[in-house]
Amino acid sequence: MSRTSTTSVTHTTPQPPPRRRRTAVLAACTLIATAGATATALSSPAGAAAPGCKVDYAVTSQWSNGFGANVTVTNTGDPVGNWTLEWSFGGDQKVTQHWNAGITQSGAAVTAKNVSWNGSLATGASATFGFNASYSGTNAVPATFKLNGVVCNGATGPTDPPPTDPPPVGDRVDNPYAGAKVYVNPEWSAKAAAEPGGTKVSNQPTGVWLDRIAAINGVNGGMGLRDHLDEALRQKGNGELAIQLVIYNLPGRDCAALASNGELGPTEIDRYKTEYIDPIAQILADPKYAGLRIVTTVEIDSLPNLVTNVTPRPTATPNCDVMKANGNYVKGVGYALAKLGAVKNVYNYVDAGHHGWLGWDDNFGASAQIFKQAATAEGSTVANVHGFIVNTANYSALKEDHFTVNDTVNGQSVRTSKWIDWNRYTDELSYAQAMRNELVRIGFDPKLGMLIDTSRNGWGGTARPSGPGATTSVDAYVDGGRYDRRIHLGNWCNQAGAGLGERPRANPEPGIDAYVWMKPPGESDGSSKPIPNTEGKGFDRMCDPTYPGNPRNNNNMSGALPDAPISGHWFSAQFQELLKNAHPAL
Numbered sequence: 001m002s003r004t005s006t007t008s009v010t011h012t013t014p015q016p017p018p019r020r021r022r023t024a025v026l027a028a029c030t031l032i033a034t035a036g037a038t039a040t041a042l043s044s045p046a047g048a049a050a051p052g053c054k055v056d057y058a059v060t061s062q063w064s065n066g067f068g069a070n071v072t073v074t075n076t077g078d079p080v081g082n083w084t085l086e087w088s089f090g091g092d093q094k095v096t097q098h099w100n101a102g103i104t105q106s107g108a109a110v111t112a113k114n115v116s117w118n119g120s121l122a123t124g125a126s127a128t129f130g131f132n133a134s135y136s137g138t139n140a141v142p143a144t145f146k147l148n149g150v151v152c153n154g155a156t157g158p159t160d161p162p163p164t165d166p167p168p169v170g171d172r173v174d175n176p177y178a179g180a181k182v183y184v185n186p187e188w189s190a191k192a193a194a195e196p197g198g199t200k201v202s203n204q205p206t207g208v209w210l211d212r213i214a215a216i217n218g219v220n221g222g223m224g225l226r227d228h229l230d231e232a233l234r235q236k237g238n239g240e241l242a243i244q245l246v247i248y249n250l251p252g253r254d255c256a257a258l259a260s261n262g263e264l265g266p267t268e269i270d271r272y273k274t275e276y277i278d279p280i281a282q283i284l285a286d287p288k289y290a291g292l293r294i295v296t297t298v299e300i301d302s303l304p305n306l307v308t309n310v311t312p313r314p315t316a317t318p319n320c321d322v323m324k325a326n327g328n329y330v331k332g333v334g335y336a337l338a339k340l341g342a343v344k345n346v347y348n349y350v351d352a353g354h355h356g357w358l359g360w361d362d363n364f365g366a367s368a369q370i371f372k373q374a375a376t377a378e379g380s381t382v383a384n385v386h387g388f389i390v391n392t393a394n395y396s397a398l399k400e401d402h403f404t405v406n407d408t409v410n411g412q413s414v415r416t417s418k419w420i421d422w423n424r425y426t427d428e429l430s431y432a433q434a435m436r437n438e439l440v441r442i443g444f445d446p447k448l449g450m451l452i453d454t455s456r457n458g459w460g461g462t463a464r465p466s467g468p469g470a471t472t473s474v475d476a477y478v479d480g481g482r483y484d485r486r487i488h489l490g491n492w493c494n495q496a497g498a499g500l501g502e503r504p505r506a507n508p509e510p511g512i513d514a515y516v517w518m519k520p521p522g523e524s525d526g527s528s529k530p531i532p533n534t535e536g537k538g539f540d541r542m543c544d545p546t547y548p549g550n551p552r553n554n555n556n557m558s559g560a561l562p563d564a565p566i567s568g569h570w571f572s573a574q575f576q577e578l579l580k581n582a583h584p585a586l
Helices: 022-029 186-193 225-236 269-284 318-326 328-341 361-375 428-441 474-481 572-580
Strands: 007-011 053-063 066-075 084-088 094-099 102-106 109-113 126-134 145-147 208-210 241-247 293-298 346-351 387-390 449-453 505-509 512-516
Touching (some): 094 102, 208 225, 225 241, 225 269, 241 269, 328 346, 361 428, 387 428, 428 449, 428 512
Parallel strands (some): 293 346, 346 387, 387 449, 449 512
Antiparallel strands (some): 007 053, 066 126, 084 145, 094 126, 102 109, 505 512
16 A cells, blocks of 8 residues: 655754854754654764764655655764765665665665765755665654764754853743743654655654653663653753653552553652652753743542542542542642742643543532642642643543534433543543633632643544534434543543544643643553563553443443553554544644
């Protein structure tokens, strides 16, 4: 089957841009999102020309078993008389034809050398060459390029002195997303770009999840918090940039969903404070990062459990009863808000569930009260809460266009339908705006802003209804017209048929600071069968496609995709489904 795509990639390095050519280098850094690769510059022999380079690698056409590409190498170091560019393919790509350079290949290693007329590259000069290649499987972008033996990093050579000016300190703003770029995680970007069609979204900003203590310094050689913040400074350039962090490691985490259990036991509140929150706060307070707008989304899927999943509710779990009794969810969130909120350029957003969880009368107001209790615990105040986030890692539709909660069919309210089931809200936008009003009413800042995670709630594709359902009954009317195609609102794990939603953007609706992709598309919600792991992740039957359900989803099938890895790990089949069913379409 033929495929066509255009992939544009710029490779830059994780080191501060030198002062001499600051403008050009910062422009290159803003494009790292599509590259998904970082590199460390190697040293040059004493007295030799100091090379430095930037590489634009563009897949210009692609078909079932081959592709064409153009490569532009820009010399950002001292002038060179001849150049050799080297890289290694990540798959079985084989160069079959080339032009404007002499190309040889040994295994995955490729060497491109200048031809007679394009070997001389002055500082700032570029040379472009191209090739065709065969391949099978995925066509991943090369991770690293070297010019004359030195990693291409977008920087000038060591002849430039390092910058000594401190980073600018940004002013506190009402909406951290307004007028700002948003950080693109190069680790997620590389995974997305390696998927067929993934380059269409690999430049989108996503949240950085700090889901265990080890994540602060980086897990398995990956980027730690400082690495991400340093990279955010490079992407920032001379403008404004917001970086999104997910604070997610409460004691007894996610007491009602085993798939995302954490490393800390129910009573380990002191470890949470001293080994997790304190180190994060210390790093964020580094003056080096004062010019960033740091958005922290605090403890996803935690506080609402203290309302909906405790005795005497039929959905109660012993673990949630324990967490309500010991108060460590409330204490942990309060402590996090106080410590992080003390950093002037941090903007705290607290998790507020979603409409399919808290939209009922007996959940809505009670949850708002729990949020305020946590916001005023452990020395915190409501002033430490800049806003709230809804639908994180969930699938609830942003806006249902074909029915409202006030509709009736043959004199019967749609609230009586099986899908709505007496909920006050039909979608996330109406819920977020109503929750905001309630939170302001009970004492939060009138300027409170809301975020809506739209990473997986597009529900496009051929199953997307184009109009209302039949008016033969309330169920036919709602089921025939709803975008959200889940079997039940309570289904949350790796949902079949889901699609990417609205792209991230600021100020989309009144009271909404931004649509965000806080959950990185393609990262699993949980494994579809038990998988031993060292991350504290359990197995939840709601991630098993054969599971017939429980009281939380009214004993319906789980609707989960098969063959899923543990939560947070890359799930290619899910990513492909999200691409296919994206709305707006890609």
